Amino acid sequence: MATARLLLLLMVAAAAGSYFCTGEEVIMGYGDELAEEPAPKPAAPYCGSVRMALEAHNIIGWKTVSADCADYVADYMTGERYQRDSDVVINEAVAYAESLKLSGKGKEIWVFDVDETALSTLPYQANHGYGAQPYDRTSFLRYVAGGSAPALQGTLRLYRRLLQLGIKPVFLTDRTEDQRAVTAHNLVQQGYCSWEKLLLQPFGLQTSTQAFKTGERQKLVSAGYVIIGNIGDQWSDILGSPEGCRTFKFPNPMYYVA
Amino acid sequence: MATARLLLLLMVAAAAGSYFCTGEEVIMGYGDELAEEPAPKPAAPYCGSVRMALEAHNIIGWKTVSADCADYVADYMTGERYQRDSDVVINEAVAYAESLKLSGKGKEIWVFDVDETALSTLPYQANHGYGAQPYDRTSFLRYVAGGSAPALQGTLRLYRRLLQLGIKPVFLTDRTEDQRAVTAHNLVQQGYCSWEKLLLQPFGLQTSTQAFKTGERQKLVSAGYVIIGNIGDQWSDILGSPEGCRTFKFPNPMYYVA
Numbered sequence: 001m002a003t004a005r006l007l008l009l010l011m012v013a014a015a016a017g018s019y020f021c022t023g024e025e026v027i028m029g030y031g032d033e034l035a036e037e038p039a040p041k042p043a044a045p046y047c048g049s050v051r052m053a054l055e056a057h058n059i060i061g062w063k064t065v066s067a068d069c070a071d072y073v074a075d076y077m078t079g080e081r082y083q084r085d086s087d088v089v090i091n092e093a094v095a096y097a098e099s100l101k102l103s104g105k106g107k108e109i110w111v112f113d114v115d116e117t118a119l120s121t122l123p124y125q126a127n128h129g130y131g132a133q134p135y136d137r138t139s140f141l142r143y144v145a146g147g148s149a150p151a152l153q154g155t156l157r158l159y160r161r162l163l164q165l166g167i168k169p170v171f172l173t174d175r176t177e178d179q180r181a182v183t184a185h186n187l188v189q190q191g192y193c194s195w196e197k198l199l200l201q202p203f204g205l206q207t208s209t210q211a212f213k214t215g216e217r218q219k220l221v222s223a224g225y226v227i228i229g230n231i232g233d234q235w236s237d238i239l240g241s242p243e244g245c246r247t248f249k250f251p252n253p254m255y256y257v258a
Numbered sequence: 259m260a261t262a263r264l265l266l267l268l269m270v271a272a273a274a275g276s277y278f279c280t281g282e283e284v285i286m287g288y289g290d291e292l293a294e295e296p297a298p299k300p301a302a303p304y305c306g307s308v309r310m311a312l313e314a315h316n317i318i319g320w321k322t323v324s325a326d327c328a329d330y331v332a333d334y335m336t337g338e339r340y341q342r343d344s345d346v347v348i349n350e351a352v353a354y355a356e357s358l359k360l361s362g363k364g365k366e367i368w369v370f371d372v373d374e375t376a377l378s379t380l381p382y383q384a385n386h387g388y389g390a391q392p393y394d395r396t397s398f399l400r401y402v403a404g405g406s407a408p409a410l411q412g413t414l415r416l417y418r419r420l421l422q423l424g425i426k427p428v429f430l431t432d433r434t435e436d437q438r439a440v441t442a443h444n445l446v447q448q449g450y451c452s453w454e455k456l457l458l459q460p461f462g463l464q465t466s467t468q469a470f471k472t473g474e475r476q477k478l479v480s481a482g483y484v485i486i487g488n489i490g491d492q493w494s495d496i497l498g499s500p501e502g503c504r505t506f507k508f509p510n511p512m513y514y515v516a
Contacts, residue, residue, distance in 0.1 A: 045339065049346040055314040056507040058347045081303065088307040089316045241499070249314040 047072035051253045057235045062256050063134065070132035073253050077122060077130050083154075085251045090154035093229060093248050094161050100228065102166055109196055109225045110162050111217065111244060112155065113232030114173035114183065116252045118192060119149035131254030144175065147182040151190035155231070155250070159192055167228050168196040172216055172237075174209040174257065176201045196225075209257050214240030305330035309511045315493045320514050321392065328390035331511050335380060335388050341412075343509045348412035351487060351506050352419050358486065360424055367454055367483045368420050369475065369502060370413065371490030372431035372441065374510045376450060377407035389512030402433065405440045409448035413489070413508070417450055425486055426454035430474055430495075432467040432515065434459045467515050472498030 047069035053059045065073045076082055102108050112118050124143040125131065143149070159169055169192070175183050177200050184198060199216050201209075213236065217227060221242050230237065230244030233252035238244070305327035311317045323331045334340055360366050370376050382401040383389065401407070417427055427450070433441050435458050442456060457474050459467075471494065475485060479500045488495065488502030491510035496502070 045342060046346075049339070049342045052310060052313055052343050052509070053346045053350060055310055056347075057314075058506050059350050060504070081307070084303060084307045085310050088304075088311045089314075092311060092317050246318070248316050251310070 043068055044072050051076065054253055054256075055249060055251060057239075057249075060235070060256065061258065065129070065131040065254060067132065070129060073132070074130040076253060077125065082251060086152065086154045089231075089248055089250055090158050093158050093231060093246075096246055097158075097162055097165055097167060097229065100165075100167075103226075104166070106166070106168070107225050108166070108228045109168045109170045109220065110158075110228055111170050111172050111220075111230040111232075112159070113234065113237045113250075114171055114175060114187070115144075115149070116152075116233035116254075117231055117237070117250050118152065118155050118159070118171065119186060119190060120152050121149055123148070123150070125254055135255065141179075144179055145182055147186040147189070149186055149190070151192070152250075156191050158231070162229075163194075169194075170197045170199065170220065170225075171195055172197075172199045172213055174201050174212065176203045176205075178203050208236065209234070210236035210240050213237060214242075217242050217244070301326050302330050309334065312511055312514075313507060313509060315497075315507075318493070318514065319516065323387075323389040323512060325390065328387060331390070332388040334511060335383065340509060344410065344412045347489075347506055347508055348416050351416050351489060351504075354504055355416075355420055355423055355425060355487065358423075358425075361484075362424070364424070364426070365483050366424070366486045367426045367428045367478065368416075368486055369428050369430050369478075369488040369490075370417065371492065371495045371508075372429055372433060372445070373402075373407070374410075374491035374512075375489055375495070375508050376410065376413050376417070376429065377444060377448060378410050379407055381406070381408070383512055393513065399437075402437055403440055405444040405447070407444055407448070409450070410508075414449050416489070420487075421452075427452075428455045428457065428478065428483075429453055430455075430457045430471055432459050432470065434461045434463075436461050466494065467492070468494035468498050471495060472500075475500050475502070 050059065050066075050069060051073075054062075097110070100108075115121055121140075121143060124140065128136065128139070162169060171183075171187065171192075173183065180198065180200055183200065187195075187198075197220075201212055205212060217230070217240075220227060227242060227244035229246050229248065231248040231250055232238050233250040234257045235249065236257050238247035238249060308317065308324075308327060309331075312320075355368070358366075373379055379398075379401060382398065386394065386397070420427060429441075429445065429450075431441065438456065438458055441458065445453075445456075455478075459470055463470060475488070475498075478485060485500060485502035487504050487506065489506040489508055490496050491508040492515045493507065494515050496505035496507060
């Protein structure tokens with residue numbers, strides 16, 4: 001029986017090989033396709049597929065929004081879809097939090113990223129191409145120093161619900177220690193009125209955001225906290241053990257932080 | 259200075275608190291919103307946001323496609339968007355593989371999931387509501403036993419390119435050992451003509467797919483293999499260390515496997 005199966009396999013392989021397995025065709029890479037086919041399809045559906053691939057962590061390490069998707073990303077960020085995508089994520093996070101039976105010991109925490117998660121830098125991005133222009137550290141730090149970043153309303157809704165439920169918020173950001181005062185001020189002014197911890201990067205730290213955040217979460221767990229949830233707009237916010245009991249990727253097609 | 263900052267913080271907190279931080283509003287969960295607002299917006303954009311949330315691993319543990327998104331998912335799976343989303347993922351995977359400098363020792367492998375990654379069960383799903391009907395194990399196993407699942411052409415393109423590059427394919431599936439012959443036959447017939455390993459679950463294994471697959475990847479690494487890439491349509495295919503140097507989430511809004 002096994003021999004018969006093998007024979008069948010070999011016959012099928014041979015038959016298929018002549019058709020399927022020549023392996024001679026030229027495969028185009030992602031960049032090639034863009035270069036050789038500048039406008040074969042409308043930009044929006046294609047850019048929607050790219051956005052999906054960013055959100056699902058398939059496209060990584062990118063520097064700027066590509067020129068052919070710049071208008072799409074600007075429309076997305078300022079339109080209903082960003083709101084709706086965000087609301088679906090937040091609704092899921094709220095439903096999850098409400099489903100939990102807490103220990104009542106006060107050690108359950110929820111980790112929030114800051115930029116593009118708790119606070120929006122959209123007023124800044126609007127003047128800098130919504131990610132289509134290269135990152136300009138100086139002007140971005142100036143925006144942060146202004147302390148005027150508005151709350152993302154969905155995240156604020158999650159934050160308030162967590163407080164009601166007795167889950168304590170921890171803000172964990174790659175903003176640096178020298179930005180502590182302005183960050184605290186900005187958070188409070190926007191309605192994030194209390195927190196268990198506000199953790200910022202030491203100034204001049206030579207590591208990736210993901211390594212920094214993973215290390216900080218490890219310290220929290222070692223200190224007896226239970227990370228019930230973890231939400232951020234970057235995969236570097238939510239990858240790396242201990243990542244938290246559940247993680248939530250908040251939408252952001254404008255920039256990538258490793 | 260610190261005192262002045264603290265005073266400012268407290269003043270802002272007090273001012274903000276009266277407006278932002280009452281914490282009294284009723285927050286609706288995800289299910290509530292569906293129940294109380296049956297048709298406030300067109301289904302398609304909302305279902306698109308849900309699909310995004312599934313792909314980004316924000317909504318987990320779901321059993322079936324919700325009734326209000328059944329038509330959307332059917333249209334998605336049979337239309338251009340599924341093809342385009344898949345192509346963007348595959349193009350990225352191909353570009354990544356082409357960018358690598360291999361050791362030449364022949365130990366570099368790429369892990370492929372089978373159902374909805376290498377092979378499509380769409381002919382089956384078409385007769386079972388594209389995920390809107392509850393999973394029916396008997397009829398699904400009958401479909402698998404037929405050995406007629408077509409290749410997903412994008413994945414086949416990636417597979418062929420990897421062979422050209424010298425990266426060896428490993429198929430890792432939650433299909434069980436008793437399905438080995440039909441799975442091998444189906445793969446070969448569809449153009450997946452060779453592999454380094456075809457790893458199936460022991461029949462009757464009492465563990466999650468994620469735990470099984472993570473364990474199998476650990477065995478591969480322990481045996482000296484380098485998992486260059488790992489592609490699957492489920493997060494349980496690509497989460498869990500060692501997950502591989504890079505992971506790729508292939509689209510699938512039809513069903514969820516933990």
